[in-house]
Amino acid sequence: MDVLETVLLKILDMSITASYVIMAVLLVRLLLKHAPKVFSYALWSVAAFRLVCPVSFSSVMSIFNIGTLPTPQSIEDAAIQPTVSTGNMATMPQTSVPPALTNGHETIAAEAQSADPMQTVLTVAAVLWCLGVAVMLTYSIISYLKIRNSVKQGVRFEDNVYECDGIQSPFVLGIIKPKIYIPFRMNEKERSCILCHERHHIRRFDHVIKPFAFVILTVYWFHPLVWLAYIFMCKDMEMSCDEKVISLLGTAAKQEYSLSLLSVGTNRRLPVAGPLFFGESDVKSRVKNVLCFKKPKVWAVMLAVTVCVAAAVACTANAQTDKAEEVSPMETPAITRTSPPVVGEPDAYDISGRYEFEENVYTNPLSSFFAVKGHMPYFDITDNALRIVDEEFDTVEKYAGTFAPADINEDDFEALFQNDIVVEGMMPDISVYKKCTQYAVFTDEYNRLEYSLYLMDDEVWLVSLNTDRVWSIYRLVKSGDISESTVGGADGPENVVTDGITLEICNGKDVRESVLLTDSEAQSAIQDIIAQYENVKERTTSVNIFQAGEYIRLINTDGRIYYVFHNAEEPQMQKMLDSHSLAALPQEHYEALFTLWESHINLPAMANVNFGDEKVSPLVYRASSAPAPQDIKDQIPYITVDGQDGSLLQVFIDGNIVHGRCEVFNADTLEQLELFEPSGLYQETIVAAMLKAAEPGQSFIIMMSVGYAKGNQIYGYTIVFGAKKIN
Amino acid sequence: MSRFTIVNQGGNVDTLNIWDSDYRFMTIVWEHVPVGSGELVKLCREKLGWKKSTTYNAIRRMCEKGLIRNEDAVVSVVVPKEQVQMMESDAFLSRTFDGSLPQFLTAFLSGRALSSEEADEIKRLIDAHKEK
Numbered sequence: 001m002d003v004l005e006t007v008l009l010k011i012l013d014m015s016i017t018a019s020y021v022i023m024a025v026l027l028v029r030l031l032l033k034h035a036p037k038v039f040s041y042a043l044w045s046v047a048a049f050r051l052v053c054p055v056s057f058s059s060v061m062s063i064f065n066i067g068t069l070p071t072p073q074s075i076e077d078a079a080i081q082p083t084v085s086t087g088n089m090a091t092m093p094q095t096s097v098p099p100a101l102t103n104g105h106e107t108i109a110a111e112a113q114s115a116d117p118m119q120t121v122l123t124v125a126a127v128l129w130c131l132g133v134a135v136m137l138t139y140s141i142i143s144y145l146k147i148r149n150s151v152k153q154g155v156r157f158e159d160n161v162y163e164c165d166g167i168q169s170p171f172v173l174g175i176i177k178p179k180i181y182i183p184f185r186m187n188e189k190e191r192s193c194i195l196c197h198e199r200h201h202i203r204r205f206d207h208v209i210k211p212f213a214f215v216i217l218t219v220y221w222f223h224p225l226v227w228l229a230y231i232f233m234c235k236d237m238e239m240s241c242d243e244k245v246i247s248l249l250g251t252a253a254k255q256e257y258s259l260s261l262l263s264v265g266t267n268r269r270l271p272v273a274g275p276l277f278f279g280e281s282d283v284k285s286r287v288k289n290v291l292c293f294k295k296p297k298v299w300a301v302m303l304a305v306t307v308c309v310a311a312a313v314a315c316t317a318n319a320q321t322d323k324a325e326e327v328s329p330m331e332t333p334a335i336t337r338t339s340p341p342v343v344g345e346p347d348a349y350d351i352s353g354r355y356e357f358e359e360n361v362y363t364n365p366l367s368s369f370f371a372v373k374g375h376m377p378y379f380d381i382t383d384n385a386l387r388i389v390d391e392e393f394d395t396v397e398k399y400a401g402t403f404a405p406a407d408i409n410e411d412d413f414e415a416l417f418q419n420d421i422v423v424e425g426m427m428p429d430i431s432v433y434k435k436c437t438q439y440a441v442f443t444d445e446y447n448r449l450e451y452s453l454y455l456m457d458d459e460v461w462l463v464s465l466n467t468d469r470v471w472s473i474y475r476l477v478k479s480g481d482i483s484e485s486t487v488g489g490a491d492g493p494e495n496v497v498t499d500g501i502t503l504e505i506c507n508g509k510d511v512r513e514s515v516l517l518t519d520s521e522a523q524s525a526i527q528d529i530i531a532q533y534e535n536v537k538e539r540t541t542s543v544n545i546f547q548a549g550e551y552i553r554l555i556n557t558d559g560r561i562y563y564v565f566h567n568a569e570e571p572q573m574q575k576m577l578d579s580h581s582l583a584a585l586p587q588e589h590y591e592a593l594f595t596l597w598e599s600h601i602n603l604p605a606m607a608n609v610n611f612g613d614e615k616v617s618p619l620v621y622r623a624s625s626a627p628a629p630q631d632i633k634d635q636i637p638y639i640t641v642d643g644q645d646g647s648l649l650q651v652f653i654d655g656n657i658v659h660g661r662c663e664v665f666n667a668d669t670l671e672q673l674e675l676f677e678p679s680g681l682y683q684e685t686i687v688a689a690m691l692k693a694a695e696p697g698q699s700f701i702i703m704m705s706v707g708y709a710k711g712n713q714i715y716g717y718t719i720v721f722g723a724k725k726i727n
Numbered sequence: 728m729s730r731f732t733i734v735n736q737g738g739n740v741d742t743l744n745i746w747d748s749d750y751r752f753m754t755i756v757w758e759h760v761p762v763g764s765g766e767l768v769k770l771c772r773e774k775l776g777w778k779k780s781t782t783y784n785a786i787r788r789m790c791e792k793g794l795i796r797n798e799d800a801v802v803s804v805v806v807p808k809e810q811v812q813m814m815e816s817d818a819f820l821s822r823t824f825d826g827s828l829p830q831f832l833t834a835f836l837s838g839r840a841l842s843s844e845e846a847d848e849i850k851r852l853i854d855a856h857k858e859k
Contacts, residue, residue: 152781153748153777153784153785154748154776155747155748155775155776155777156774156775156776163747163748164748165746165747165748166746184747184748185747255853255854258849258853262850284848284849287849287853288852291852291853402763402764402765402766402768403765403768403779404765404768404783404800405783406800441765441800
C-alpha cells in the first residue's frame with residue numbers, strides 16, 4: 001500500500017475516534033455553559049490530542065467502552081473492507097465512492113486487472129485529500145502574506161506593539177516574536193483594554209496554539225466536526241481571554257471593555273482573522289459573555305475542573321479490551337505535519353564577511369601604490385562598518401558604513417572620474433555588468449567619505465575615494481566570516497603554517513622579492529638567527545614601512561613574522577626604531593639573511609616587451625642587484641618608436657602583464673632623464689607617451705622595476721630595454 | 728489614510744492623502760532634516776521599529792509624493808512642516824465589507840462585520856448593563 005494511502009487511512013481512523021471526542025467536548029461544553037470559558041478552552045486540547053496522536057493509553061473509563069461505538073481497530077477494518085457499512089461515515093470519501101465504483105467496474109478492472117477496487121478508491125481519495133490540504137495551506141499562506149505585507153510599515157507604539165495603517169481591528173502576528181498590531185488613533189481607554197487582551201493571548205501562547213489548531217484543521221479539512229471544533233475553540237479562546245482581562249481590570253471595566261470590542265468590531269472591513277492571527281470573532285456573544293461574567297465561586301470552579309478532567313480522561317483513553325496491545329502498535333508512520341508557514345521578508349543580500357583583495361580594477365594615475373594580490377590587508381565588512389585589517393602591521397582602520405543600495409548606470413559611474421585625468425582604456429567598463437548597485441558608503445571619523453562598495457552582478461568592488469576622486473577600485477572576494485581574534489596578538493601564530501620559511505626583501509624601491517626556503521640547511525641557519533631574536537624581545541608590532549627603507553621580512557614556519565632592518569645600526573634608524581627590538585640586531589644578521597635569500601631567488605622563464613608590432617626580449621635582472629646602464633649598454637635590445645603609433649607599451653613576465661617603476665636614461669649620455677614612481681597610471685604608459693613625443697633620432701634606455709607575485713612568492717625584477725625614435 | 732493640507736506660498740491649498748505611518752515618518756524627517764539616508768534608517772529603526780528596506784520604501788514614496796528630496800543619500804524636505812496641516816482621519820468611518828475571500832470562509836473564520844443596526848443593539852446592551 002502506498003505511504004500516502006496508509007497515512008490517509010490512519011487519518012480517517014483517527015478522525016472517527018476524534019469525532020466522538022469532539023461531540024463529547026461539545027456536550028461537556030454545554031454543561032459548562034456558565035463556568036469560566038477557560039475550561040471549555042482547555043477541553044479542546046483533548047480533541048487535539050486525539051487528532052494528532054495515533055496512540056493512547058487504555059482505561060476502563062474510556063468512552064470507547066460504550067458497546068455500540070466502534071473502536072479505532074474496528075474502524076480501520078471497516079475502511080479496508082467496504083462490505084462493513086457504518087452509517088455515520090457518510091462524510092468519509094471512501095463510503096461515498098463504492099456506488100460509483102460498481103458503475104465503472106469494468107473500466108477499472110480492465111485497467112488494473114489484479115488491482116483491488118478498494119485500492120483505486122483509496123488512491124483517488126488520497127489525491128483528493130492532498131488537494132484539499134494544498135488548498136488550505138495556500139489559503140493560509142496567502143492570507144498570512146497579505147496581512148504581513150499590510151503591517152510592514154507599522155510604527156512602533158511601545159515594545160512589541162505596533163500601530164498600523166489599513167487594519168481595522170487589533171491582532172497578534174508572529175510565533176517566535178509575536179507582535180501586536182493595532183489601528184492608528186484608538187482612544188487611550190480602548191487601547192489599554194485591547195492591549196491587555198492581546199498580551200494575555202501571547203502570555204498564554206495562544207499565538208502558537210491557534211496556528212497549530214489550523215494545521216490540524218488543514219489535515220482534517222474534510223471533517224465537518226473538526227471545523228466545528230476549530231470554530232468553537234477560537235470562540236472559547238477569545239472569551240476566556242476576555243474573562244481574564246475583566247478579572248484583571250476589575251468588573252468596573254466591563255462596559256469600557258465591551259465598548260472597545262464593539263469599536264474594533266464595527267470597523268472591520270477586511271477579513272482580518274485568518275488562521276494564524278487573532279481577530280475579534282463574534283462581537284455580540286463576546287460582549288454578552290463579558291457583561292455576564294462573574295468571578296466564579298470556588299465550588300463552581302472545583303466542579304468544572306472535575307468535569308473537565310473526567311471528560312479529558314474519558315476522551316483521551318482507548319477502550320480497555322483484551323486486544324489492547326493490538327490497538328496501539330503503529331503500522332503506519334505518523335502524519336508528517338507541516339509547520340505553520342512562516343515566510344520571512346526577503347532579507348537584504350547578506351554582504352557581511354571577510355574579504356580579500358582579488359584584482360586591481362583601477363588605480364588613479366596619481367597613486368603611488370599598486371596593489372599586489374596576497375600582500376594586501378583584509379577587508380571586513382559588517383552590517384555597519386568597514387574594517388581594513390592589516391595583519392602584517394597589526395593595524396585596523398575602521399570606517400562607519402551607511403547602507404543605501406542604489407542602482408547606478410554608466411553615466412553615474414563615469415561621473416566619479418570627472419575630476420581625474422582619464423586615460424583611455426583605463427576606466428573600468430561597466431557596460432558588461434547587468435546590474436550595478438552602489439551598496440554602501442563608508443566614512444571616517446570626521447565623516448569624510450572614504451570608501452564605497454559596489455555590487456557588480458556577483459562581483460564586489462571596493463572603491464577608495466580621496467578628496468572627491470576615485471583613488472582605486474579593488475575587486476574583492478569573500479574569504480570567510482569575520483573573526484574577532486584575527487586582529488593583533490603578538491603571541492599567537494597568525495599565518496597558515498607552511499613547510500618553509502618565507503624570506504622577503506624590500507629594497508626600498510617599492511619592490512618586494514620573496515622566496516620560500518624549504519631546504520633544511522637554509523632553515524636551520526635562519527632558526528639560529530631567530531633564536532637570538534627570541535632572546536631579545538617579541539617581534540615588532542608596528543613599523544612604518546616607508547620610513548624603514550630596506551628591510552627583510554621573515555615568516556617562520558609557525559607563521560610568526562620578523563623584521564630585520566638593513567641600516568638598523570645607523571643612529572637615525574635607531575631613533576626611529578627604538579621601540580622595535582629586532583632592529584637592534586647587528587647588521588651581520590641582515591647580511592646573512594640577504595645572502596641566503598640571494599642564493600635562492602630565481603629569474604623568470606621569460607620576459608617580453610611589446611610596443612605595437614615591435615617585440616623584444618629585454619634584459620632581466622633581479623631588482624635588488626640590477627647593474628648600472630653603462631655596464632650593460634651594449635647588450636640592450638631596442639624597439640623602434642613611430643610617432644604616429646598609437647599602440648601601448650606592454651611588459652610581460654611569463655606571459656603576464658606587469659607594471660612598475662620606470663627609469664628613463666638618455667642612451668647616448670646615460671644621463672637619467674626621468675624617474676616614474678609606481679602609480680595607477682601605468683608607468684609604461686607615461687614612458688610610451690614620452691617616447692612618442694621625442695625628437696626623431698633620439699634613443700633611450702628604460703629600466704623598469706616590477707613586483708611579480710607568483711604562488712606565495714614575490715619576485716622583484718628590473719627589466720631593461722632600449723627605444724629609438726625614428727620619425 | 729490621513730489627509731494632508733499643504734498651503735503653498737501662493738496661498739493655494741493642496742490636499743494629499745498619506746498613511747498615518749508615513750506621517751510619523753515625515754515627523755522624524757522634519758525634525759532632523761537635512762539627514763543622511765543612513766542616519767534616517769537608524770532613526771526609523773529606533774523610533775518606529777522599521778527595517779532598512781521599509782525606510783527606503785518610505786523615502787521613495789515621499790519623494791514621489793513630492794514631500795521630500797533624496798540627493799546623494801541626503802534627505803531634505805520640499806514641503807516644510809509649517810505648510811502642512813493634518814486633517815481628521817476618516818479611518819473609522821468605513822463600515823462596508825469588501826472581503827475578497829469567499830463569504831463563507833470569512834464568516835466561518837472571523838465572524839462577519841457588524842451592521843450598524845447590530846452595532847446599535849450591542850451598544851444599547853452595554854449601556855443598559857448595570858453591575859448587580
